[in-house]
Amino acid sequence: MLEAFMLAGASGTRRSRGEPCADILKTVTFPVVGIIGGGQLARMTHEAGIPLGVRFKLLSDTPQDSAAQVVGDVVIGDYRDLETLRAFARGCDVITFDHEHVPTAHLLALEADGVAVRPGPAALVHAQDKGVMRARLDEIGVPCPRHRIVADPADVVRFAEEGMQGGVVGAGSGVVGAGSGVVGAGSGFPVVLKTVRGGYDGKGVWIVGSAEEAGDAFRAGVPVLAEEKVDFVRELAANVVRSPHGQAVAYPVVESIQVNGVCDTVIAPAPGLDGESAALAQRLALTIAKELGVVGHLAVELFETRNDDGTTGLLVNELAMRPHNSGHWTQDGAITSQFANHLRAVLDLPLGDPRPRAKWTVMANVLGGDYPNMYGAFLHCMARDPQLKIHMYGKDVKPGRKVGHVNTYGDDLSEVRARARHAADYLRGTIDE
């Protein structure tokens, strides 16, 4: 596989076309992309890869996983087992991810074997370990909430008191020009505690008001990061894609509305965000992608804050190095989707145009509710809104589980948003009519 890919790459320069290739080359020389993880991100990446003609191999926990249902070449195996990963990688020209849970040591071993891992472990560790991420963002001057690793509940109290004193703010205002450093001042409890590894969608995160409440966070024995609870105006996301070549594209900055710690609605572009702040958020994300050596899609989740002088501040909340929920709107709302661009980056192909195709695009997540029959709800939703774009993940319905999303687009934000809301609520079963 690798050889065919190398030939493709070599001939791909097309510097000397010369004679038509020999018959032996008249086979498909398209690369094989291996995706680790069988979730909906792999499913939608496969969907985006079909037009590119690339071949997919999937490493999935079970044959029932979201992506395993729709990919032809599926290996069932445990991504935590190095030999499983090695066997999987042998049939692939490049490896990428549905999730960030593959142990860093395994990825380093694969790289040592000569496997192209994108994003590579040196970048990916920043999306796996919140402690490493915060330390690195501090280094490169990216504004973050005040933070430090805490040892125990008593240390959490000290962290809160440091905030009361208007003490050290973790973030510099350096190279990227954002963050005034005033946000941390005056904050004490509540404090946000996060295990540095293993959390997602609100799991592994605690908001605590006292030493007593802080106990849970330390129970797993994983290092704990304390962060000030930022008094934000709203949450934004800056999505960028970067190729090994160093080419990068930035999508419009979006507003991300969370409910119970889970992404609920995304509005593209973020309504009312001034051009300067939007450009700053994009620059922040591009800087992070470059400095951390990210290959593929990078989602930078941001807090938008209001400074004392009324200006907008931006603080980095989380990073994700894969297609991300805040970029699902691009499937129907951008010229090139995040999934297509992630693949193009992973393959070191020139990136596609990230610009929007509509004035407003809204994504609403479909969470599992009490009514399992989402297919039945298609009838009403499709008849009511012939422009609605439904994206289902093939997952069994469980209350609160992300099982799909809808996209709507148009010129009138309130109408576009209402259509997305209605469809998501109807699919879930929250509303009837």
Place this chain on the structure above:
Amino acid sequence: MLEAFMLAGASGTRRSRGEPCADILKTVTFPVVGIIGGGQLARMTHEAGIPLGVRFKLLSDTPQDSAAQVVGDVVIGDYRDLETLRAFARGCDVITFDHEHVPTAHLLALEADGVAVRPGPAALVHAQDKGVMRARLDEIGVPCPRHRIVADPADVVRFAEEGMQGGVVGAGSGVVGAGSGVVGAGSGFPVVLKTVRGGYDGKGVWIVGSAEEAGDAFRAGVPVLAEEKVDFVRELAANVVRSPHGQAVAYPVVESIQVNGVCDTVIAPAPGLDGESAALAQRLALTIAKELGVVGHLAVELFETRNDDGTTGLLVNELAMRPHNSGHWTQDGAITSQFANHLRAVLDLPLGDPRPRAKWTVMANVLGGDYPNMYGAFLHCMARDPQLKIHMYGKDVKPGRKVGHVNTYGDDLSEVRARARHAADYLRGTIDE
């Protein structure tokens, strides 16, 4: 499978929501769509089905076929064998097609077994047998080129002479209001001969100037249809989708440019086509879909002619009852693609909005050339045009074979068309730069 689907359908009315369903129903009740034929149309239908959450089963000749590369659940088998079809259908809630070659008798047998076949054999026979198609279109008053079944080369001469006499024109000007009946007048040789079954992309078609040249068409022993060679201005296609419910949508009428009998470029909408003619073409296609009982996508290939009084005439050339090359532009140029709407029709779901998303969309087919390495050409094409949409089929390159297509869209037709032309030519290897 069928049972789950029936439950989905029943619960789908959502007339009484009542209590949450029992746990036994908390499994995915999404239907299984079986596609017969592993070509690029099945591949792209699968791609469009992923967001709908429906499951696919594919009956493919080989594991290397275009769709077999990307679908998870593939059965390798011969669609000409009834027992193979029966076994395949048992795992499906509905059957649809990548091509029109399944014997009518087999489809009737499947229907007798209770299998949902969409489009059904009674409709599909009109896309399989040009003799049946012409007879039926005559009956419902759809304008066609002058035509009749011919017995032998001498009969072809008589057919040509009938044309010289301005004789019987096969088409009425009836219910759909098109066709002035004057087109046939004055035509003699050349005559177009078509085997009534088995032809596509210029195969099974002869343009003959004499009795001697007519011999080849009769050699296969298949009935031969003679048609006047229409002096057309250009070729158009009217694409519509119809559901079992009777709902139908019409895409904008497109211009289809053929080279050597193979579709080369499609322009949506057809430039300069007056609104009346466009509406007439759509009405023709909707009428045919209804009268023939089509379920799914119907492509009506049309000749645009110029009447003696300068007005536009329309004659039906061919029908296809499946997604069609003239509808590939909808993947990137319409709100709902032909593939998504074909699936929605086959599943009797409400149809999606067929309107265009751009002022102009151009599709150019990528044919195999002498240079097999199309992946290598991605670098240049993607870098040159970040808005370019490439759709590859995973097929080995053979000269003249359709191996992919590109879509471009924008406000300036000549620019949009030039971009598509460049990309298709560069991928093929016709141009270098």
